[in-house]
Amino acid sequence: MLPKSEMLLRQSVVRHLLESDTALEMGWRVQAYRQFEQVLSDKGFPCLFGRRANKSGSCLLLFIPCEHEQQALRDGMEEYVKFVNDTPLEDRLFNPLIVIFEKNDFNSLAEEQAYAWATLQHLHDGDRSPWPAKACTDPEVFEWTYHFAGLPMFINMSFPRHSAMKSRSLGGHIVFVVNPRENFDEVASAETESGRKVREKIRQRIADYNNGVVPDTLGFFGDRSSLEWKQYQL
Secondary structure (H helix, E strand, O other): OOOOOOOEEEHHHHHHHHOOHHHHHOOHHHHHHHHHHHHHOOOOOOOHHHHHHHHHOOOEEEEEOOOOHHHHHHHHHHHHHHHHHHOOHHHOOOOOEEEEEOOOOOOOHHHHHHHHHHHHHHHHHOOOOOOOOOOOOOOOOOOOOEEEOOEEEEEEEEOOOOOOOHHHOOOOOOEEEEEEHHHHHHHOOOOOHHHHHHHHHHHHHHHHHOOOOOOOOOOOOOOOOOOHHHHHOO
């Protein structure tokens, strides 16, 4: 069950707000959300699970204003982790957290990416829970993955200035798509034939959507030749 909050919003609620007089009070969030939804509504968008979540309106939205952005991000992420911990896996497979940042006055893709990594570092520094004792702490080891509030997670970072890798551009703002690590193990495990087929299908869709562009660093968690953090910022 989703905790009550003014920060974490169900996608269905956001859609309702956009059709009401409240939209006037949402400011920058209106265009940022509509751009995000337009990209996910494209039939060619590579991520099948993202498209399904968007179509059903099951995404969870967290809008981060420039003012107090680190506090807003930490509070929203803590709330999302509580939702994950309180909800059975099968009931939250298609509830990704979509974090949309207001700040978009960057001059280059490199600046956007530097901001994203600094934001993740600040989030880690402000984490009130210790890194799990058994979790890998070396990002140069294939077993490493990001943790927050004790939860292993995958963070897809998308940037407005990604032109060649357009599958990693979700509109005019930086967007983090956050999922618990175990979601991918459930729907696209490298240990099962069905999971490997899903991964290969998505890889091909990425190539098609990006006009043949597939980064050399694209890999999957658990692959000894692949580092997880490099998947965050393709």
